[in-house]
Structure formats: structure tokens, C-alpha cells
Amino acid sequence: xxxxxxxxxxxxxxxxxxxxxxxxxxxxxxxxxxxxxxxxxxxxxxxxxxxxxxxxxxxxxxxxxxxxxxxxxxxxxxxxxxxxxxxxxxxxxxxxxxxxxxxxxxxxxxxxxxxxxxxxxxxxxxxxxxxxxxxxxxxxxxxxxxxxxxxxxxxxxxxxxxxxxxxxxxxxxxxxxxxxxxxxxxxxxxxxxxxxxxxxxxxxxxxxxxxxxxxxxxxxxxxxxxxxxxxxxxxxxxxxxxxxxxxxxxxxxxxxxxxxxxxxxxxxxxxxxxxxxxxxxxxxxxxxxxxxxxxxxxxxxxxxxxxxxxxxxxxxxxxxxxxxxxxxxxxxxxxxxxxxxxxxxxxxxxxxxxxxxxxxxxxxxxxxxxxxxxxxxxxxxxxxxxxxxxxxxxx
Amino acid sequence: xxxxxxxxxxxxxxxxxxxxxxxxxxxxxxxxxxxxxxxxxxxxxxxxxxxxxxxxxxxxxxxxxxxxxxxxxxxxxxxxxxxxxxxxxxxxxxxxxxxxxxxxxxxxxxxxxxxxxxxxxxxxxxxxxxxxxxxxxxxxxxxxxxxxxxxxxxxxxxxxxxxxxxxxxxxxxxxxxxxxxxxxxxxxxxxxxxxxxxxxxxxxxxxxxxxxxxxxxxxxxxxxxxxxxxxxxxxxxxxxxxxxxxxxxxxxxxxxxxxxxxxxxxxxxxxxxxxxxxxxxxxxxxxxxxxxxxxxxxxxxxxxxxxxxxxxxxxxxxxxxxxxxxxxxxxxxxxxxxxxxxxxxxxxxxxxxxxxxxxxxxxxxxxxxxxxxxxxxxxxxxxxxxxxxxxxxxx
Numbered sequence: 001x002x003x004x005x006x007x008x009x010x011x012x013x014x015x016x017x018x019x020x021x022x023x024x025x026x027x028x029x030x031x032x033x034x035x036x037x038x039x040x041x042x043x044x045x046x047x048x049x050x051x052x053x054x055x056x057x058x059x060x061x062x063x064x065x066x067x068x069x070x071x072x073x074x075x076x077x078x079x080x081x082x083x084x085x086x087x088x089x090x091x092x093x094x095x096x097x098x099x100x101x102x103x104x105x106x107x108x109x110x111x112x113x114x115x116x117x118x119x120x121x122x123x124x125x126x127x128x129x130x131x132x133x134x135x136x137x138x139x140x141x142x143x144x145x146x147x148x149x150x151x152x153x154x155x156x157x158x159x160x161x162x163x164x165x166x167x168x169x170x171x172x173x174x175x176x177x178x179x180x181x182x183x184x185x186x187x188x189x190x191x192x193x194x195x196x197x198x199x200x201x202x203x204x205x206x207x208x209x210x211x212x213x214x215x216x217x218x219x220x221x222x223x224x225x226x227x228x229x230x231x232x233x234x235x236x237x238x239x240x241x242x243x244x245x246x247x248x249x250x251x252x253x254x255x256x257x258x259x260x261x262x263x264x265x266x267x268x269x270x271x272x273x274x275x276x277x278x279x280x281x282x283x284x285x286x287x288x289x290x291x292x293x294x295x296x297x298x299x300x301x302x303x304x305x306x307x308x309x310x311x312x313x314x315x316x317x318x319x320x321x322x323x324x325x326x327x328x329x330x331x332x333x334x335x336x337x338x339x340x341x342x343x344x345x346x347x348x349x350x351x352x353x354x355x356x357x358x359x360x361x362x363x364x365x366x367x368x369x370x371x372x373x374x375x376x377x378x379x380x381x382x383x384x385x386x387x388x389x390x391x392x393x394x395x
Numbered sequence: 396x397x398x399x400x401x402x403x404x405x406x407x408x409x410x411x412x413x414x415x416x417x418x419x420x421x422x423x424x425x426x427x428x429x430x431x432x433x434x435x436x437x438x439x440x441x442x443x444x445x446x447x448x449x450x451x452x453x454x455x456x457x458x459x460x461x462x463x464x465x466x467x468x469x470x471x472x473x474x475x476x477x478x479x480x481x482x483x484x485x486x487x488x489x490x491x492x493x494x495x496x497x498x499x500x501x502x503x504x505x506x507x508x509x510x511x512x513x514x515x516x517x518x519x520x521x522x523x524x525x526x527x528x529x530x531x532x533x534x535x536x537x538x539x540x541x542x543x544x545x546x547x548x549x550x551x552x553x554x555x556x557x558x559x560x561x562x563x564x565x566x567x568x569x570x571x572x573x574x575x576x577x578x579x580x581x582x583x584x585x586x587x588x589x590x591x592x593x594x595x596x597x598x599x600x601x602x603x604x605x606x607x608x609x610x611x612x613x614x615x616x617x618x619x620x621x622x623x624x625x626x627x628x629x630x631x632x633x634x635x636x637x638x639x640x641x642x643x644x645x646x647x648x649x650x651x652x653x654x655x656x657x658x659x660x661x662x663x664x665x666x667x668x669x670x671x672x673x674x675x676x677x678x679x680x681x682x683x684x685x686x687x688x689x690x691x692x693x694x695x696x697x698x699x700x701x702x703x704x705x706x707x708x709x710x711x712x713x714x715x716x717x718x719x720x721x722x723x724x725x726x727x728x729x730x731x732x733x734x735x736x737x738x739x740x741x742x743x744x745x746x747x748x749x750x751x752x753x754x755x756x757x758x759x760x761x762x763x764x765x766x767x768x769x770x771x772x773x774x775x776x777x778x779x780x781x782x783x784x785x786x787x788x789x790x
Binding site: 003005006009010040052059068069070071103104105110111112116117119122139207208249250268269270271276280281282283285 | 396397398399400401402403404405406435437438439440441442446447450451454458459460462463464465466498499500502503504505506507510511512513514517528531532534535566602603643644645646647648660663664665666667668669670671672673674675676677678679680681682683684685
């Protein structure tokens with residue numbers, strides 16, 4: 001008498017975690033320096049010094065009861081104000097503290113938004129390549145995940161393909177830019193085309209089709225590429241954000257949902273998201289970390305290492321003959337399997353102690369994902385293995 | 396096209412929060428010292444010094460990436476080990492780290508357990524008086540909350556009433572001891588009677604009826620009364636725990652689910668709970684706080700203030716003529732409305748700037764709940780108002 005879907009969610013391990021655990025075992029066997037683990041997206045750059053300063057300052061200047069007590073479910077007033085002001089300044093946006101709902105990271109932010117919108121028969125578009133957990137979250141919310149295949153030439157938004165997958169039941173499209181796993185950033189022109197399509201279809205179906213913008217990598221961009229502020233382009237946008245990557249705080253579970261005033265039924269939607277969070281056991285986001293955010297809302301990460309890693313890998317692998325998708329954001333890179341079979345490529349790589357994730361779960365079965373949030377040193381040590389991997393295809 | 400149940404969960408405010416907000420407004424009007432707020436269960440005692448020491452030691456001795464990185468979804472190995480060892484020592488129990496799943500507090504622990512068990516048509520027994528969020532959590536998980544009325548004479552377990560509410564669809568009984576709102580601790584004899592009933596009924600219905608033990612107040616007991624370790628009494632027990640009250644860390648969202656090996660299908664159940672947590676957006680419990688728990692698993696709270704508050708209030712209110720249920724645990728006390736109408740009693744009290752919560756949402760509509768986790772000073776200042784409240788019934 002146990003719910004079998006939940007048991008499957010709990011016992012079906014992701015191939016990312018499987019590879020990571022394999023790497024730990026292998027490291028004990030042959031030494032950590034001989035395993036080249038590109039599996040996990042765990043930030044390798046320390047949190048900015050301001051984070052530790054903020055923790056220490058908070059511990060010194062506030063009482064224990066004030067630091068560790070409950071905050072309102074939506075977040076501490078000073079944290080909400082600091083984030084709203086930062087968004088207004090950076091994007092010339094009109095975000096009020098009341099538009100923000102703090103959560104234990106981006107995952108519960110997404111889950112709450114999905115539960116708020118998962119009316120009967122609802123469908124949610126996942127644009128390949130996509131973060132595999134989206135499918136779990138949509139299914140668990142009672143919605144149907146509808147996968148739009150990737151344009152594996154450009155990895156840009158395929159507007160025609162998206163249109164083919166929209167129906168009267170579509171409640172939202174999840175847009176993840178900078179993208180995990182491709183590192184691609186959708187341009188303003190692409191997003192404007194998507195907005196035009198969704199406006200037209202929302203009118204046709206007589207209900208809003210929201211964009212759920214999953215933006216944990218918003219601050220991680222290279223080559224001067226900027227991430228457009230989506231609510232400026234499409235009014236019915238819900239932003240889900242996390243400080244996991246931008247402040248290197250993945251374990252601390254701190255993020256938020258932003259429902260701008262421009263969104264249709266924004267107040268009702270906000271309450272539904274708050275209610276969905278409550279139904280999932282949300283009481284408040286971790287209170288000490290909310291104080292850190294209140295003090296660090298304007299702090300940006302030092303991404304020089306990620307940038308260097310990206311370039312080293314892109315140039316080396318391209319030189320060896322691999323087709324790589326050049327990332328302009330996040331800390332991942334897609335590499336195409338020379339014979340189109342990424343599952344086999346991951347297995348071949350494993351024999352060289354190179355751990356790269358096959359892309360099937362991301363909706364791109366001919367690509368492997370490399371997490372580039374690793375040590376520059378490991379990258380240099382791993383290059384001969386990549387060269388050897390390409391050799392296996394030339395025999 | 397917004398899910399209306401979620402909107403209602405988000406916009407229907409609890410009467411506790413309403414009273415608390417009223418108190419904040421009133422305090423601005425007439426001065427905080429003239430408002431006697433007994434509404435919220437926010438610990439008034441600071442976290443033990445060991446908590447701050449553990450945070451500082453962690454910040455000094457570990458790298459940022461190690462402190463703030465992802466832990467396994469189930470929890471950091473050292474935190475799970477420390478808690479398992481503590482449980483084994485205290486209760487002579489056989490709890491392994493693998494029986495523990497860390498969560499963002501007790502609420503998501505409960506939600507995960509409920510989702511794991513909420514098969515079609517499932518029913519969950521709530522024993523009045525009960526924490527009102529149980530009804531939200533059960534409903535949201537797709538189960539049916541079945542309320543067993545309180546024995547308002549003794550507030551002990553009413554085994555005959557529980558039996559009348561058990562059906563073939565009952566999946567679990569939520570047991571909350573020390574109890575919020577009564578402060579009552581169920582004795583070993585009562586729990587043994589419950590266990591005998593559930594064993595008999597599990598056999599009759601040919602499936603286990605679990606006890607979900609919600610135990611955030613386990614460490615808050617007075618008069619030498621002990622909280623029995625439920626898995627010793629009933630094998631099919633799932634424990635949900637939180638450090639919110641025992642370490643005064645309610646805002647930090649740290650707790651766990653424990654599925655002992657004795658529980659039927661314990662491994663499958665554990666995976667289902669892990670899967671339900673994942674489906675609700677759980678990635679890991681806050682990582683810095685997991686390190687605090689690893690260092691503070693044996694730390695117990697200083698409850699002298701709560702004990703003193705309890706005695707002061709119980710004796711004064713009894714002297715004024717109120718019938719109070721003497722609490723032996725937690726930090727709440729139930730006071731009976733002299734005319735049986737607790738909603739009206741709360742309104743009368745409000746006119747005296749005394750904020751006490753009517754018990755309807757807790758399943759005891761003739762009682763008001765007082766949170767006794769307040770300052771002893773406020774209690775002394777409030778006593779004339781309680782006396783005046785009784786006077787209003789004598790006119």
C-alpha cells in the first residue's frame with residue numbers, strides 16, 4: 001500500500017548521480033587524480049567573500065531568536081526589498097517586494113509554479129535540451145510534460161516546432177536560459193518571436209500561456225552576452241531563481257519565485273503559488289540565508305574560472321575533432337557523439353576514466369553533457385583521455 | 396486557468412497569523428508592552444550556544460565549496476550518522492544512518508510521508524486536538540483527513556473513538572506527542588493500547604496501518620515525564636522530526652524522516668518518501684545546518700523558561716477560575732471558554748489586548764490555545780487582563 005510512482009521517483013537514480021558515484025568508487029581504486037569527473041553541476045568556485053562576511057555580521061549583530069526564527073512564508077521583508085530593488089535597478093523593471101516569494105531553491109519554486117497552473121488535462125512544454133527533473137516535477141504536479149525536440153544544429157529556439165506542440169491545454173512553456181545542458185543563451189530576437197507566438201496562441205485559446213523562466217544561471221554569462229529580462233518581452237512570465245550558482249550556495253536552498261504585476265491574474269497566481277508551496281510543506285526559506293541575500297542581493301559571482309574552463313575545453317575538444325556547442329552561459333557544454341550514440345560514447349569515455357553524461361534524459365540522445373564547473377587542473381590532466389576517446393572512433 | 400485549491404491554500408490565512416498580524420498593528424498603536432500576544436509558536440528561548448559555535452567552527456575549518464555544496468538528497472553522511480548514534484544511545488534503538496532522510500523541517504517530512512502513503516481512496520486519522528496544517532497536507536497529498544474527536548476531559552488517546560474511525564482505507568494515524576495545542580504527552584500505556592488496536596486492524600484489513608509520529612516537541616518535557624520511543628511500541632512507525640523547537644531553529648528548516656527497519660516494507664517506504672520529497676522539489680536539506688546538526692546531535696534545549704511560563708500561567712489562570720489543561724510538554728496550553736464558545740472568548744480577550752487562538756481549527760472549538768513560548772515578563776504584565784477576561788463572564 002505504497003504509492004508506486006513515488007517509489008519509482010525515489011529509487012530510479014539519475015544517470016548523473018550514477019556516474020558521480022561510480023567516479024567516487026573509481027577514485028578510491030586508482031586515485032582521485034586519475035578520474036576526470038564531468039558529471040555534476042556543483043559549483044567549483046567558492047561563494048563570494050561577502051557571503052561569509054554576511055553570515056558573520058549577522059551572527060554578531062542579531063539575536064539568535066531574530067536570526068533563526070520563522071520569517072513570513074513569503075520571505076523576510078528586508079530580503080524581499082533588497083532583491084526587488086536590485087531587479088529594478090538592473091533591468092529598469094517594476095518589481096515590488098510583494099511580487100517575490102522566497103523558496104528553498106529553484107526546484108520548489110518551479111514545483112510551486114507548476115502546481116499553481118496544473119489544472120485538469122494541463123500540458124507543459126519542455127524545450128529540448130532540458131533539465132531532466134522538469135519531467136518529474138510536471139508529472140508529479142498532475143500535468144503532462146510535452147517535449148519539443150531540439151534544433152541540434154543551432155540549439156536556438158525552434159519557434160515552428162514549439163507551435164506544433166501547443167494545444168488548448170498548454171498552460172506554460174518552461175524556458176531555461178542560460179540553458180542546462182547546452183550553455184546557450186536565447187537572444188532577445190528569439191524570445192520576441194516566442195512571445196509573439198504565445199500571444200497569438202493565448203488569444204486563440206482564450207487563456208494565457210505562461211512562460212516559466214528557470215533562471216539559476218542568469219548571472220553566469222560570457223563574451224559579454226546578456227540575458228534579456230523576460231517580463232519586458234512577454235508579460236505572462238513567472239521567474240524562478242536560485243542563488244545556487246550565482247552565489248555558489250547550492251546546498252543552502254535559497255531562491256525565489258517572482259510573479260510580476262504584468263502577468264495575467266498576477267495576484268491570484270501569486271496566491272496559488274504560495275498555496276502550492278504550503279501544500280508541499282513550505283514554511284519559509286532558510287532564515288539565516290535570507291539575511292545573507294538581504295546583504296548580498298547585488299553581489300555577482302566571479303566567473304573567470306568557469307570562462308577559462310569553457311574555453312580550454314571547447315578549443316581542445318574541437319581540435320581533437322569533436323563537434324562542441326559553444327556555451328555562452330552556465331557551466332555546461334554539449335559534445336556530439338561522432339557516431340550519434342551518446343550512451344555508447346559515455347561508456348567508451350568511462351573506460352578512459354572520463355565521466356561525461358549521455359544526453360538522452362536531457363532530450364538530446366546524440367550528445368554528452370560536460371559540467372565545466374571543475375578544477376582547471378583536472379581539465380588539463382583529462383585532455384589526453386579526450387584525445388584517446390576520439391581515437392576510438394578512428395579505428 | 397489557475398488551480399483553485401492552491402489559490403485557497405495561499406489566500407485563506409490561518410487565524411493564528413491573523414491574530415499575530417493584528418497584534419503587530421495594535422502594538423504600533425498602543426505600544427508593544429500593552430499587547431499580550433499568545434498567538435505564535437515561535438521559540439522565545441535562544442538557540443543553545445553550541446549552535447553558534449558550530450556555525451563559526453564550520454566556517455573556519457571547511458572550504459566554502461564543502462560547506463555550501465550539495466549534500467546527497469538523503470543528507471550528509473556525518474549528520475545522518477550523528478543522529479542515528481544519538482537515537483541509538485538514548486532509546487537503545489537500532490537506527491542506522493540509512494533509516495534517516497533529512498528534510499527542510501518537519502512539514503516537508505510529513506508531506507513526504509503522506510505522499511508516499513496516499514494511494515487511491517486513502518484515509519489518514521487526525522486525532523483532535525491536532526495541528527491544523529495536517530488537514531492541508533493530507534488533502535494536498537490526495538488523501539482524506541478523518542478527524543477523531545478529542546476527549547476533552549482528559550485529552551488522552553480515545554482508543555474506542557479511534558477504532559470507530561478506522562476503515563479498510565486507513566493508511567496511517569498521525570500521532571503528535573507532546574501535543575500541539577494541548578501539551579499532553581501520551582503515556583506508554585495509552586500508546587500500547589493504540590498499538591494493539593492498530594495491530595488487530597492491520598491484520599483485519601490485511602495491510603499495515605502506519606503511525607506517523609510528528610515529534611518536534613520530543614525534547615520539551617516537564618515534571619520528568621518521558622516521551623516513549625514509538626517504534627519500540629509499534630513497529631510500523633514513521634518518525635518526523637524537526638530541530639525548530641529543540642534547538643530553537645524554526646526558520647532554518649532542518650529536520651528528518653526516520654523509517655526504522657521494523658516498519659513493514661521499510662526499504663520500499665523509504666524510497667517512496669525520498670521520491671515524494673523529490674517530486675515536491677526537495678534537493679537536500681540546508682547544508683550548513685546539516686553540519687550544525689552533525690556537531691549538535693546530542694545538544695538538548697534549556698527549557699527552564701518554558702517550564703516557568705507554563706507554571707505561572709497554569710496557576711494564575713486556574714486561580715482566576717479558568718479550566719486549563721495542564722501541559723507536560725511542548726509550549727502550549729489549552730484554556731476552556733467558560734461558556735464553551737472559544738471564538739467569542741478570543742474576541743473578548745482581544746478587547747483586553749490579549750491574543751489567544753480559538754481552537755476550532757485544532758478540532759477543539761470550546762478551547763483557546765495559548766503559546767507559552769513568550770517572555771516571562773509579558774506573562775506577568777498580562778495577568779490582570781486574564782483576570783478581567785474572567786470578570787466579563789461573571790457580569
